[in-house]
Amino acid sequence: MREHRVCPWYLAYTFDNPLRNLVHQPEKLLLPYVKAGMRVLDIGCGMGYFSIGMAKLVGDSGHVTSVDLQQKMLEVLMKRAKRNGVANRISPILCKENSLEVNEKVDFVIAFWMVHEVPDQNALFIQLSSILNPGSKMLIAEPKMHVTEQGFKASIETAKKHGFSLVETPKVFLSQSAVLMLNK
Numbered sequence: 001m002r003e004h005r006v007c008p009w010y011l012a013y014t015f016d017n018p019l020r021n022l023v024h025q026p027e028k029l030l031l032p033y034v035k036a037g038m039r040v041l042d043i044g045c046g047m048g049y050f051s052i053g054m055a056k057l058v059g060d061s062g063h064v065t066s067v068d069l070q071q072k073m074l075e076v077l078m079k080r081a082k083r084n085g086v087a088n089r090i091s092p093i094l095c096k097e098n099s100l101e102v103n104e105k106v107d108f109v110i111a112f113w114m115v116h117e118v119p120d121q122n123a124l125f126i127q128l129s130s131i132l133n134p135g136s137k138m139l140i141a142e143p144k145m146h147v148t149e150q151g152f153k154a155s156i157e158t159a160k161k162h163g164f165s166l167v168e169t170p171k172v173f174l175s176q177s178a179v180l181m182l183n184k
Contacts, residue, residue, distance in 0.1 A: 026053020029172065030110070033137050033179070037061040038107040041131070043100060044068060044114025048077030048090070054110070055086035067093045067100050100127050109138040113175070115155050116147045125162040132182040137167065141175040152176040 026049060034040055036059040042051045045066035055064045068074050074092035081087040095101045098120065109128060118124045128138065140159075142152050156166060156178055164180040171177070 026050050027057060029170075030054060030057060030139070033108050033139060034058060035062075039063050039104065040065070040108040040110070041102060041106045042066045043095075043109060043111050043128075044117065045077060045092075046073050048073075048080050050110050050112055051077060051090055052081055052084050052086055054108075055081065055089040056084075058089060060089070062089065064090045065093060065102055065104070065106065066090055067095045067102060069095055069097070098123060100124075100131075102127075102131055104131065105133050106131055107133055107136050109136075111138065111140045113141060113143050113146075115140055116142055116151065121155055121158045122162070125159045125164065129162045129164070129182055129184060134182055134184050136182050138164065138180045138182070139170075139177065140180065141172045141177040144174055144176060147176060149176065152178075156180070 030050070030053060034054050034057040036057070038058050039062060040054050040058060042054060042064060045051045045068050048066060051064050051066040058064060066074065066077055071094055074094060078087060078090070078092055081090050093101050109132060115121065115124070132138065140155065142155070159180050160166070163182055163184045165183055167179045167181045169178050
């Protein structure tokens with residue numbers, strides 16, 4: 001990910017706040033995909049909006065790995081996780097521009113409003129296909145105000161080249177979204 005394409009940490013407060021629960025309820029949105037005991041990955045986790053929701057869903061026997069390019073995002077995430085009593089279920093990882101820095105296998109990935117920020121989507125989906133367990137799912141949501149329908153379809157086609165298939169297109173407010181499954 002290139003810094004100039006990445007949302008600055010201080011702007012995240014504009015959309016990562018309690019009012020967001022009116023349109024994006026993490027537990028409700030992710031309940032069909034995230035279960036107790038799962039190992040899940042939140043890429044481009046920002047301040048932890050979905051990481052904290054997933055930590056509640058995976059319970060004490062599960063684990064969330066939260067990846068972001070900005071250390072400040074991870075610091076705010078962990079403060080919020082502590083306030084919500086789920087910090088012990090979350091591992092923050094500072095990724096590099098071209099590497100998620102994750103090697104462990106996971107059962108689910110969420111990429112919410114961030115795939116458009118990645119300059120080399122081929123590399124991203126190659127990495128994801130190597131860490132997702134076969135048959136595991138991934139939810140991608142991209143903001144309609146930044147990503148064209150054609151651009152979103154191009155991202156899905158890139159994922160398909162690396163072993164993913166389209167499972168469904170759930171309705172996500174202000175977003176284009178897709179659930180993909182790793183076929184390998």
